[in-house]
Amino acid sequence: MHIVSLTAPKELTVLEQNYEYDLLSPAKLLQKYVGKEVTLVRLVSENNSTKEVSVQAVLLSDNEGPVWKVGNQIITGMGADRYVFPDLPENLYSRPTLVWLLDNRHAGEQTVEASYLANAINWSADYVLTIGPEQKAADLNGWVTLVNNSGTAYHNAQLQLVAGELNRVYNQEQATLGALRMKDNVPAAAPFQQEALSEYHLYTLSRRTTIQNNESKQISLLSATGVPFRKMFEVDGQQFYYHNFQRPGYPMKDPVQVRIQFKNSEAGSLGMPLPAGTVRVYQGDSKGRVQFIGEDRIDHTPKDETVDLHIGNAFDVIEERKQTDFEKIATDVYEMGYEITIRNHKPEAITVEVNEPIGGDWRMLESTYPAQKSEAFAARFNLPVAANGEAVLKYRVRVKW
Secondary structure, three states, rough: EEEEEEOOHHHHHEEEEEEOEOOOOOOHHHOOOOOOOOEEEEEEEOOOOEEEEEEEEEEEOOOOOOEEEOOOEEEEEOOOOOOOOOOOOOEOOOOOOOEEEEEEOOOOOOOEEEOOOOOEEEEEEEEEEEEOOOOOOOEEEEEEEEEEEEOEEEEEEEEEEEEEEOOOOOOOOOHHHOOOOEEEEEOOOEEEEEEOOOEEEEEEEEEEEOOOOOOEEEEEEEEEEEEEEEEEEEEOOOOOHHOOOOOOOEEEOOEEEEEEEEEOOOOOOOOOOOEEEEEEEEEEEOOOOOEEEEEEOOOEEOOEEEEEEEEEEEEOHHHHHHHEEEEEEEOOOEEEEEEEEEOOOOOOOOEEEEEEEEEEEEEEEOOOOOOOEEEOOOEEEEEEEEOOEEEEEEEEEEOOO
């Protein structure tokens, strides 16, 4: 909790801050009135009618039931239809309450702002990517989803969102997205404005909004049309392929991943830092009806970085691999041969990227397609495959473990 004066900050000091959670209830009222006078009201039937009879009594104790003093008598078990209390005791509240003791050295009233972290109001980002009919450009719409379970409503408030990986000293749902701040009575203008904040990004909704308690609300974050993208087919091998563990005589199959990539740049109709979230991808069918074709989650993505989505695995593109040779050359030195077949049952030509993770100190001896050492323990091949055709990659590698 942080308290600051908006009128004269240097002339206001917070001396104490108390969180009062001794909440009002019938049992608490009786406890607070021990030693004090209470009116007991009883309903009495008389001559086919009911009348109220009031008795003044002092509550002596409320331990396992009230003990009353009426006149000079001490009474237990005296029932009442209701109790009437003259006042609400101090330090007993109908809801949890913050109480401040302030030192105001300003000659007059001050306007004070209180800021605090609420753990039960969260936000997340969601995106919808709709691929155009030519499959060369797409429309991207982003949404902020607010979920308020904080126990209070925020009326006519300014919304500010912090995106980034903020460190917290305890776990909080969706903590990696950042923080949410809502302030009352701040003038508004347009949609979200973005700015850098320390090592994070701040998104401010200039117009005011209201979110009720126990409500979920979606607010538009961005809308971009004509975002150029490229569609990729990718196969990723596995490390254990290089330890001669394959089932003899049977080819192995790996899924052919379908990936969508686009640049988060102004030239690509974007260029705004994108908070982490789920991207759902849609495409129109032959009748123009939009169909869901996959989804993936993106990390926080700065401007001019590439968004890479794995939306699923190809139905009409098949990969099969088999080990053609395994030879021990020397101590801890082996040579292995592999054959990878890509069959394309689509009516158009495609290119499939094959990534082979190879452990140890390795050297490519030969391959039917150019091999690129994409990193220390990986080789990459790009295989063009004709429409309704196939391509066969054969390579031989020497590995020292």
